[in-house]
Amino acid sequence: MTDLKVIAPKFVELAHRIVWCTAASVDSRGRPFTRILHPIWEWDGARLSGWIATSPTKLKQAHLESTPNLSLSYWDPSHDTAQVECRAEWCLDDATRTAVWNRFKNGPAPVGYDPALIPAWTSPTADTFAALSLEPWRIRLMPGSGLLNGQGRLTWQE
Numbered sequence: 001m002t003d004l005k006v007i008a009p010k011f012v013e014l015a016h017r018i019v020w021c022t023a024a025s026v027d028s029r030g031r032p033f034t035r036i037l038h039p040i041w042e043w044d045g046a047r048l049s050g051w052i053a054t055s056p057t058k059l060k061q062a063h064l065e066s067t068p069n070l071s072l073s074y075w076d077p078s079h080d081t082a083q084v085e086c087r088a089e090w091c092l093d094d095a096t097r098t099a100v101w102n103r104f105k106n107g108p109a110p111v112g113y114d115p116a117l118i119p120a121w122t123s124p125t126a127d128t129f130a131a132l133s134l135e136p137w138r139i140r141l142m143p144g145s146g147l148l149n150g151q152g153r154l155t156w157q158e
Contacts, residue, residue: 001157005046011043012048014141015074020038020074021038022036023036025070026069051131051133053130053131055121064089069087071084081142082139084136085138096133139156141153141154142154
């Protein structure tokens with residue numbers, strides 16, 4: 001098992017380089033559902049946390065109410081991969097939504113972007129904009145160069 005202090009910075013670098021991930025949730029009947037999302041991650045030297053700017057659709061809300069976890073998978077053409085399993089929580093208060101909006105707006109390229117580019121997101125306090133807080137409980141990194149021999153694989157679990 002890899003220490004969080006070792007894996008977290010490597011994970012953030014990979015996730016921010018790849019940007020988009022496949023996110024899987026589970027519906028109330030235990031069936032998986034995937035979508036493409038764009039998290040931003042923060043590592044403060046002791047804690048890793050993530051944020052997703054998204055629309056609070058009824059489907060997403062129902063899935064996270066039933067099972068408040070997301071499985072996120074990053075992949076790039078070199079076959080570098082990362083999987084992160086997270087507790088997910090809706091943050092619908094104006095202060096948090098504004099802070100998350102600004103995190104993305106002021107975020108580093110290529111993960112940063114202006115959320116106002118999404119037509120439905122007229123402001124951070126619009127009903128169509130929400131923030132999802134991510135708290136990882138498992139991370140797995142695998143460089144594409146290690147696909148055949150497993151070298152370079154890192155795993156952390158709380």
